[in-house]
Amino acid sequence: MSLEQPVVLVVEDELAQREVLAYNLQAEGYRVLKAENGEEGLLLVEEEMPDVIMLDWMLPNVSGIEVCRRLKTKVETRNVPVIMLSARSEEIDRVRGLETGADDYVIKPYSVAELMARVKTQLRRVRPSTIGQILEYEDITLDSETHKVFRDKQPLKLGPTEFRLLATFMEKPGRVWSREQLLDRVWGRDIYVDTRTVDVHIGRLRKALATVGGTDPLRTVRGAGYALG
Structure with a gap:
């Protein structure tokens, strides 16, 4: 019943550093994409939207x-959170990195343990359900560690797919998700599932949420997809 693994993209031209980062990220349970230059x-x-990007400042081209x-x-x-990795330790460089939009700036040589903690901090912001946090929306509570869902303090019975769908919606209330985006996030990119399957599971999720009463919190957006609230 686990949620789709968070995806971390590592953009680092030094092979040894790239492999050390990838090894440690995989040990933390993340799926890792690797690139050796900026273009890649x-x-x-574009091919696969990562949850966090680790980006080396000094890349070729x-x-x-x-x-x-x-x-x-x-x-x-x-x-998408960007953690900039740089040997440039001057304050002016750090400021430039952050002003360009980097969400965090880590100076080399870095502690791998600290870097993993910083990745978790960024994930807590963008995908809290993957690191065991409790999510709340109006009268719905989702505990991603114990895989329990409550509405108006009453437990709900959800299948694994409905649980992952609800977690995705509760991470970003108001965001409209297309069927293709939900397929990628909930089922994973490597599994071929028809987009109509999404509608079936949305129907099941709606039914489960209605078992204790209350209004339907899910919204169908014509031609676009679904949203929570």
């Missing part, structure tokens, strides 16, 4: 700063 990193983001600037100027990627 930007292509990977397109610098990390430029990659960060491009990501933060696009509507689709501006909210």
